[in-house]
Amino acid sequence: AGEDKTLCIGASTEIGEAAQTGFTYNWQPTNGLDDATKANPTASPTSTTQYILTVSGSGGCTASDTVLVTIGTIKAIVSNDTNICEGASAKLFASGGAKYEWSPSAGLDNPSIATPTASPTGTTKYKVLVSSGTCIDSAFVTVTILPPPNANAGEDKPICIGESTQIGTPAEAGNSYSWSPTTGLTSPTASQTTASPATTTTYTLTVTNPAGCVKSDEVIVT
Numbered sequence: 532a533g534e535d536k537t538l539c540i541g542a543s544t545e546i547g548e549a550a551q552t553g554f555t556y557n558w559q560p561t562n563g564l565d566d567a568t569k570a571n572p573t574a575s576p577t578s579t580t581q582y583i584l585t586v587s588g589s590g591g592c593t594a595s596d597t598v599l600v601t602i603g604t605i606k607a608i609v610s611n612d613t614n615i616c617e618g619a620s621a622k623l624f625a626s627g628g629a630k631y632e633w634s635p636s637a638g639l640d641n642p643s644i645a646t647p648t649a650s651p652t653g654t655t656k657y658k659v660l661v662s663s664g665t666c667i668d669s670a671f672v673t674v675t676i677l678p679p680p681n682a683n684a685g686e687d688k689p690i691c692i693g694e695s696t697q698i699g700t701p702a703e704a705g706n707s708y709s710w711s712p713t714t715g716l717t718s719p720t721a722s723q724t725t726a727s728p729a730t731t732t733t734y735t736l737t738v739t740n741p742a743g744c745v746k747s748d749e750v751i752v753t
Contacts, residue, residue, distance in 0.1 A: 532584040532598035533571075537664030539604065540577065544665065546598050547571035547584060555587045563600075574600050607661035607670035614675045616744035620650040621674050628661035628668070649674050680706050680740035684750035688726075698734060698750050699723035705741045710734055715752075726752050 550570035563576035638651035702722035713719040715728035
């Protein structure tokens with residue numbers, strides 16, 4: 532009688548298999564079948580139906596098999612819209628079916644699985660087609676790329692031994708700042724700080740914004 536099938540209302544599917552010479556075929560119940568005496572009729576039931584196939588040989592021997600045609604609905608479920616920093620990745624999630632296909636495929640490690648990893652270069656709205664048998668539904672999830680903070684360590688500065696100079700630029704509200712190395716700095720967590728290195732030093736300023744996005748810049752004090 533073939534494998535069990537899942538259909539959406541109004542769809543059709545073939546059940547059974549090709550006929551063999553010398554045998555007769557009979558399906559029960561007959562509702563939803565185009566021909567209940569075919570070996571492989573087209574089934575279009577309006578509700579979930581278990582069909583019983585009885586095959587008879589010329590010697591009077593019979594054998595039976597069943598196939599379940601399920602009428603179902605499908606609902607595509609996806610993860611919430613998400614924000615990521617430039618260069619980061621996000622795990623997408625979908626459920627509700629047996630097969631999944633995401634588009635556009637750009638930025639996805641595998642567009643044909645339920646949980647691809649998205650690494651888009653710009654804000655992208657992804658669509659997923661979720662299917663099971665002939666039932667298909669779709670849903671959307673947007674991955675928004677957040678801009679990085681502004682990191683400006685200032686211009687390179689020459690100083691004489693024993694002197695100091697200010698590096699960095701004014702702070703922007705909400706950002707946090709960190710300098711490395713901290714040697715010779717009066718405040719390694721300020722956007723602007725006074726540097727008094729004993730030797731030529733390259734200072735790296737790392738800025739983190741409220742969204743967690745990070746950017747760095749360097750300044751050389753000679």
